[in-house]
Amino acid sequence: MTYVQMYIQVFFDWVIRASLMASVLVVLIVLIKWMLRNKLQPKWHYLLWLPVVIRLVLPWAPESSYSVYNLLPIKQQLSNEFLSGSLDDISNRYEQQLKNKVNSPSEWTLQGPSDVHSAAYVPEKQVHAKQSFVDLLSTITLRDILLFGWLLVVIVLSLVTLIANINVYRRIKKQPKVTNPAVLQVFEQCKRQMSVKQPILLTETDAVPSPAVYGFMKPRILLSRSLIRSMDADQFRYIFNHELAHIKRRDVAMNWLMHVLVILHWFNPIMWVVYARMRADQEVACDALALSYIHAEHKAAYGQTIINLLEHYTGVRRYPGLVGLSGNYKHLKRRILMIKHFKKNSIRLSVLGLATLITVCSFSLVNAQGTPAELKETVEVVKLSQPGGGQSPTVKTAEEANQVLQKYFNLTGFSLIPDEREVATASYVTTDDSMRVWIGPNKKIIGINDMKAWKDKKNRIETKKEQWISIDQIKEKAIQLAQPFLDVSVQEVQITTTHPHNDSYIILDIIPSSEGNLTGDPFRISFDQSTGAILNVNP
Template sequence: MEILCNVFLWFFYSTLAASAVALLVMVIQRLFHRHLSARLQHALWLIVLVRLLLPDFPSSPASIFNVATHIKNAVSMIHVEGYSPSHDISRNSQENKIPQNDHSMTPEKNHAQPETIALRDEKQTLDSSQARYALGVQIVSAIWFAGAVTFITYLFSYLFRMRTRRRTLTPVTDPQILSIMDECQRKFGIKKPISLYTGDYAKSPFISGLIHPWIFIPEAVAKELPASQLLHILSHELAHYKRKDTWWNTLSSFVLMIHWMNPIVWICMKRMKASREIACDAYVLEILGEHEATPYGLTMINFLKRFATKSDQPQLLYFWGTTNKNEMTRRITMIKAFRKGSYKLSALAVVCVASLGIATLTNAATPVPTNSSANVVQPGDDHILFDSAYRTYGDLEKAVKVSPIPFKVPNFSELRFDSVTLYLEDKKLFKADIKFNRYIGNSHSLYNLVITPVEAEFGDALWDNQQSSGIQKETLNLMGRNILKLTRVSDSLTNYYWEEQGLRYKLGDWDNSQEAIDVISSMKFPDKDMLKRYKNDVAKAHGKSSVYDTEDLRAVQDTLGFAPKLPMELLGTFKSTKAEFYYRDTERISKSFLVTYERTNKPGKWKESFYFDQMKDTSVYQELKKTGTYSYEVLRPEYNNVKTTPLQIAGKEVFKTEKYKQDGRYSSADEADQISYFWVENDMCYEVTFLEEIPQQQEIVAELMKAKQIDIDQLK
C-alpha cells in the first residue's frame, strides 16, 4: 500500500502541474486562434501530452511554475497518523568541555588541547510511533489504481480485438482503389507498403497499426464514392501515418489510463483529437494543392451526410470521427481559408513553441541564496582572518554567506534557532550542523539538522546500519519527497533522512512523529524574513564565539565595548591562529577577548603555544597585586592559589606567576605547566599564558605591550 500511495502522489502532483499547462494552452488558443495555424494548435497540445507522460522535469528559472511556488508551499503534506506524544526531552550537544571556574572558560587552556567541534548525540529514550498514510489517501489511491487497471485492460483487449478483427477483414483487390492508393503514397512520399482492407466492421475509414500500419475502407465507401473522393479519404489516412498520429493517439490513450480521475485531461484529449484532425486536413491540402480545398470540403460534407454515426470507436483515427457541430464548423472553416504553405511552421512559430515548451516542461527553479566562498574574499566584503575548517555561527545569514553550498532550513514557528556549525575544508565533505531549541512549558529540547553532500561519507550509525534487525525502517512520502525514517529498537531513537538537489538531510532525535513531518514539510531556502529571525547570541548561549573574519571581529568589538589588540605575528616566530570572545564567568557578565598563537615553524605543537587574554576589568590584577597571589576557581567553591612575582618589562609593572597546572590538584601529571603574566594599560587588564618553558617569554610580553589596539579598517 505504501508503494501504491507513493505512485498515487506522483500522479496527483503530476496531474496538477499538467492541468495548469493545459489551461494555459486553452487560454492561448482562445486568445490567438485567428493567428495560429492548424499545425501549431496541435503542436501546443503535444506539449500538454508530454507534460502528462513524463514523471519528472528539470528545473528552470524560465518555468511558469516559478510564479506559483508559494502555492506549492501552501499545500499541506499528507499527514501521518497514530503517533503518541512524548514528554521526554531529547538533546544533542555540541559543546567543548569548559571547567567550572571563571578563569578557565577558554577551552585551549584545559589540558592544553586544541578546540575541536564534537558532534555528539546524548541519546535519551523516545516514544516510537508508526507513521502511515492517511486512510483517505489509501482509499483514493486504491480507487485510482483500480481505474487505471480497468482502463489498461480495456485498451489491451481492444488492441487484441483489432488485431483479431484484421484477420476477418477482406483485403481490397479492386484495381481502381489500389491505383488511387499507389498515387496517394507517391504524393506523400511513402514507400512502405500499407495494406488496404474492407468490410462492414465500421462506417468510417480509419488507419490502425503502429509498426505495421493498415487502412480500413467500409464496403459502402469503396463501392459508392467516386475516385476523386476516395483520393481525399485515402490521402487523409496516409497523412495520419506521415504525421505519426497513430503514435500520438496511442500515447493519448495511455495518458487517459493514468490521469482518468482528472476531468481536465478528458477535455484536453478530446480537443487534442479535434486539433489533430484539422491539422491532418491541412497537411492533405498542403500535399494535394490549394485547388483541392473546395472538393475536399465537399467530400467531407458528403461523407457526414451519408456515414456519420455516434457509435465510432474513440481510439481510432477517422476520416470523419465526430458529429459535433462546432468541430465540424472548425474543420470546414480551416479548409475554406486554406492557403498553400500555411501548414509549414514559420521560424517565429518554432521559437514560440520552443519557448512555451521550456516554460511548461520544466519545474520551478529552487531559489538559491547568494553565497560567497569560505576562502575567497568577494569585492567589498570583510576578509578572512582565521580560516578555520569548522565554524560556528549564531547568525544564519552569516552562515549562508560563507557556505559554499546553499541548503534548506525549517521554516517552523515552534523552533528557535540556536547555532549552525559548518565544516568548510573540503566542499565534497561539506557539513552543516544546525541546532534548534524547542520549548514546551518549562521543558527544553535541542534538536539538530545535519546536511552533507550525497556523495560524502555520511558516517551516521543509524544510516550505516539501516539493514540491521535492530533498526525499524520505514519510507514516507512528503510532497513527492521520499523520507527514510529509521528507529533504533533498543532506545527508540528516531531519525529522518532525505535527499534534495545533491544534499542529504538528517533530522535527528525527534520524539513527535507528526511534528517532525511538519518540520520537514516546512523546509525551504532561507528568505529575508527567516534570515532576520534566525539570529542568536551564540556567546550568551554557549559562553563564547569565535572570530573568523573582519565582520566577526567588528561584531565582537561592539560586544566587548573596547578595541582589542590583535597582532597577527610576533617576533617573526609566532602567528595568531585563532581569536574568540568569551565570558569568564557563568553569569555571562565578565567579557574577554582571547587570541591563540602558535610557532610558525612548528604548527600543531600546542605545548609551544601561548594565549593573549584581554578584558576591561582590572579586578584580577588589583587582587594579585594586593595579595601577591593569583587565585582562580577550579571546582566550586574550591580555588587554586598561585604565587606571583613583580617584574619590570618595557617600563611597566608586570606580575609573573610561578608554574601551575590549569586544574590544580585535579590535573593529570602529564598536563602542561603554565606561566601567566599580568599587566594593566588604560583601565584594561592583559594576561599572557605560556605553555611549558617557551623561550623569549618576556620579549613576547614586551611586543604585546607595544601593540596598538586594532583598527579593523587597516586589516583590509
C-alpha cells in the same frame, strides 16, 4: 510498505505534480490559441498541444526564473526541492514501516514489557494477527487511501481499453484485403504522391463504417464494403490523402500516448478536455496536409467528400489505436471553414507558429525556481567552565545503549533492542522506531537519531521566531552535553552554529581548540530550537 509500494507512491506524487503543472499550461495554451486563432496554421494549432504531452511525461526539468509556474502562489510545491522532500518523506516512511516485517515469533510481535503479561494466555498466532492488523490500520494515511483509489481506477480503465482494442483487432485481423483494382491503383498513386514508403495494408471490413487507420507499427487503412461500392476514383483519392496524412504524422502513436496519459490523470477533467481538443485539431491538421497535395480547384470536392462521409459513415467509437472520421457539428463547421480558406504553406505563418511553440516550451518545460535555503553560520571560541570529562563509554548491549542515552543525554522513556530487521537502519532501535542508535567498530556510539523529535518537528505548525529558545541557551546546553566526551586537557572549544533561515533546526559543531587552533574531532549535535529537543548527536 515494500519497495514496490514506495515506488508507486513516488510515481503517484509525480503524477499529481505533473497534472497540476500541465493544467496551468493548458490554460496558457488555450489563451494563446484564442489570441492567434486566425494567424496560426492548422498544424501549429495541433502542435501547440505538444508541450502539454511533454510536461506530462517529463520526470524532471531544470529550474528557471523564467518558468511560468513562478507566477503561482504554490510555486514552492512545483520546485525540484519540494519533489526531493517528497521522496525523502516516502523513504523515511518506508524505513519506519520496516519494523512491521516479522522474521520470527520473537521479533516485533510484542510492543513492550506490559504486553508480555497481557499476552500470557493468548495464542501466539492470535496475538500476532491482532497486532499486525492494528499496526496496518495505524499506518494508513489519507495519501494511502487516495493512492489506492487512483490505482484502482487506473487498472480498471487500462483493462477496459485493452479489452476494447483486442476486440477491434480480432474483428479486423481476419478481414480480407481490398482487391478492387481501381481502388488499389488510386491508393498506390496517393502513396507515391505523398512519399509514403511504409507498407500499408488495405482491409475491407464492415466492422468500422467510416474510413479509418488502425495501428502505427503495421498500419492498415480500413474501408467498408458499402464505401467501396459507392465512391468514385476522385473521392477515394481524397480519402487516401486524408488517411495517409494520419500515417505520415504518426497520429495513432500520439493518440496511444495521450490515451495512456489520460488514464494516469483520469481525476483531472482538464486532461479529458485536452484529449478531445487534440483529436479535433488533429483532424483539421490532417485536412490541411491532405489539401497540400490536392489542386486548389479540388478543395470544394474534398470538403464535400468529408461532409458526405461524416453524414453517412460516422458513429465509430473512439479507440486510441484507431483514427477515423469523427466530430460534432461545431468541429465539422470549423473543418469546412479551414478547407474553404486553405492556402499553401506560408513562410511567414510557419515562422510565427514555430516561434510561438518555442516560446511556450521555454516558459513551460522548466520548473519553478525553489527558494534557496539561506544558511546562517557563526563561529566563536568559548572557554569551558570546567575541563573535559574524558568519558568514552563503550556499548555492547541494548541495555548499555539505554544507559548511555539516559546518563549522558537525558533521553528517557526509550527501550532499545538490536535492529535485526531484514533491512537494518541502525544498531539499536525501539520497536516503534522512535529512536535509533549507531555503534562503531570500536563499540563507541557514533550516532543518535531521535525519530520521534523529528516527526514532532515536521508535524508541528512552526512557532514564531520570538518564541524559540535563544541560541545562547542552546549553546550552553550543547556544551553541557559535549563536555563529558571531551578530553580532560580541553579548556576551550570552537563552536560553529548553523541553521537555515526561518527554520527551528539548528546544528552545533563543538571542536576542541587551543589558542585558536583546532585540536580534536568535532562533536556535532542538532536541536529543535522551538522546543529544545535533541534531534541528532554525533559524538
